[in-house]
Amino acid sequence: MESLLQQLERFSEVLAVSRTTHVSSWDPATIRRALQWARYLRHVHRRFGRHVRIRTAMERRLESQWKREDGSRPASVPGLTNFRALGSCDLLLSQRLLANRALGDAAFHCLLRQLFPGPGVPDAEEEALQGSLALCARRRSAVHLLRLNGFGEKPALRDDPLIKTQAELLLERLQEVGEAQAQSPGGLLSGLWERLPRNSFLEVIAAALLLPPSPRPPKEILELGGSKAPGEGGHELLHWLLGRSDIMVVFCRSLPAGLLTSVAGRHPELFRVYLDLLTDWGRHLHYDLQKGIWVGAEAGGATWEELHSRFQSLCQATLPLKDEVLTALESWKAQDGGFEVPGVSIWTDLLLALESGA
Structure with a gap:
């Protein structure tokens, strides 16, 4: 019995720490152990819920753990406060860790993988935990x-x-x-x-x-x-x-260009805005005769390589999207005079590059 009470006390401290910046030192192994501990105590709650003597002993231990030295209660109790909380201690721990920005990337990603493992056949308790977390996430x-x-x-x-x-x-x-x-x-x-x-x-x-x-x-x-x-x-x-x-x-x-092409193919309104932006970026490039390349007028602007990559991705999409892009390029080329000589029109050079696969 004393061993169980000590475990309860230590986990209550872990739950309290989960709200603090100390979790910055937690690694994936710590996350897994903490969740396993929480699930074990959930089983303790289920097993001893009707056992009056054990339940009373746990309640007293939890009550005494967070009392101040003068006997008063703290304004906000950071750990477990009663036996009933054991039934959802894994949910409490998960919520606090997900909300704690001090948790490192590796530990955070491990936590998500533990809570949402993806395709599989989780047991009913794990499904209930996932559902509770999803509901809390939506509400917050x-x-x-x-x-x-x-x-x-x-x-x-x-x-x-x-x-x-x-x-x-x-x-x-x-x-x-x-x-x-x-x-x-x-x-x-x-x-x-x-x-x-x-x-x-x-x-x-x-x-x-x-x-x-x-x-x-x-x-x-x-x-x-x-x-x-x-x-x-x-x-x-x-x-x-x-x-x-x-x-x-x-x-x-x-x-990435490929991701934007996928999104543009799904949403015509977004595709038109994306194409307008590419047009604007292209018109801000000018041909450097000495270097023989298209360069931006200002630092941080779109480059020839970026523009070519994005148009190339669009031209590898399904036919409606590809046809619309090529039609637009031909139209802009015609507006520039329809020259076939490289270095005169950005649209001519883009079409030549796309046709050659360069």
């Missing part, structure tokens, strides 16, 4: 699960289970906000843009725009008054992105 703006630091470019970004989870939670939260009318979806997105790491948030936006809409039952669609209901979160996300020209520029400059 999904900010905790959107904190993806350190992710680089990924060719198969939409297949990444972590980013896909963030995208799904973001769309669900946007739909909930729209239905509750307590906050505008645009306001929520602008707040996330200001608070979250920019590159990570852009990746989540792209993944969300690539997710298929989750259709609702026909009856629910009719009750909501139209065909706009399915994929409402995606509609709000696209509307916000297209309405923020500053963010749209960063979106098109920061994400």
